[in-house]
Amino acid sequence: MFEIFQYGFMRNALAAGVLVSFACGIIGTYVVINRIVFLSGGIAHAAYGGIGLGYFLGINPTIGAIVFSLGASLGMGMVHRKTGERSDTIIGVMWAIGMAIGIIFLDMSPGYKADLMSYLFGSILAVPRSDLIIMLVLNVIILVLVALYYKELQAISFDETFAFVVNVPVDRLYLMLVCLIGLTVVMTMRIVGLIMVIALLTMPPAIAGLFVKDMKRMMGLSILLSILFTFVGLLLSYYWNLTSGATIILVAGVSYFISFMVKNQLKTRKKKSEISAA
């Protein structure tokens, strides 16, 4: 099975998988515990506007996507903070507007857009070296900021009101967090496509959260799971000639449901042993 590593594109794909897994595992944990999955989905889709813009201006669409997703992150983040209950409506609107802008830009761009589908459905096999470097830089940014503000981010995620009262700059940190989500979304988009981004962002932490109750361990386990899903998905898609992004997501999805069953089994077994011990 190791003959596939001979291919340069395969090595790039695996490198991309590892890089994205770090961002996904760490940032995905925040997405899950803050319950902002919908907001993250909104950012992912709004980023499509940036891909259209990239094509229109003839620059790397990934750069366009970074710009748009940061804009969407700030916009949606502020909406989420300020409007409270009804924020999901506005986020849904921004989600659609972002996509629409992308499509219109693409309409106006001349020429054949061959790899357009790769942004929608991912193309881990076609990740160029330049994107690997972008991913590496984004990863470093994410790791450094999370390491610096770990305690503060945990505090605002757990009890925002208390954090505010002890003068933690809640608003600024929150906007930083959504921007980090935006960057992660752009990276993940290359792997599974923007439509399935939230799946890879949320499933590993959701599984990890079933088994560990410590945030650092949850992040670590999410990273490992994410790497595992990407590799297994990639191998299966290679041998069975399937779309890689979708295969990765299905591997993650099946694992998600299996881990629920395992968790339930453990629970009932624990209960039984408690009863027999009593």
Place this chain on the structure above:
Amino acid sequence: MIIEEKPINTPNPVIEVKGLWVSYDAQSVLEDINLTVNESDFIGLIGPNGGGKTTLLKALLGLLEPTRGTIRIMGKSVAEGRCHIGYVPQYIEFDRQFPIRVWEVVQMGLLGCRKPFTRLSAAEREVIDYALKQVEMADLSQRPIGELSGGQRQRVYIARALTSSPQILLLDEPTASVDPQVAGNIYDLLRRINQTVTIVMVSHDMNAVSSYVKSIGCLNRRLHYHGSKEVTQEMMDAIYECPIDLIAHGLPHRVLSPHDQNGAKNV
């Protein structure tokens, strides 16, 4: 009559509220609140639901802007002064799956006054350990918060409030979700803390409040507070619709002072 023995020197105000009005939209929730909290006070604020108890705490913490009036904490503005306040929020249903340990929750109390991106110093760790010991939760410091009982969690929140070495402790319904025995333990703990820290507590558990606090205030849009533990007829009128069981039989503590038949009070 007056139970607490005040020191001879003049009382030292830690919170001063003057002419405070708070309204949501056009509806006023607090009207003309004047309150001076002195050092080493233990004030219980009672009143009906919707009477503005939580709103008053929120104003004191700067969580909402007053429409009119001023609040000074330790002689400073709210944003600066709240550094001297330890806040224990009302029990809220929270995500029991949230991956955070007791120790990390208590650590939150330190965050505001320190630089970000630094490791905790040995002294800071000691402060956290000491706060946990004070509330008798040191043994459970590595437990995930979701595994604790309601009473244990309340203790953790009190420890969290204590880590910033506050001059004042503000508590919002500290015993709302715990059984009476646990509530008693928490009030005992608060009484101990009150030896060094001023406490303002909001509650609608009047029986418990009256046997632990030093003075009672009644809040129903307006504040009725005389710095004493007596609940006056005026207070009762103010909270008339309040579902409080004032005259309970077998209560070890008298809330109403003796009064004659026509309802006039002799203080």
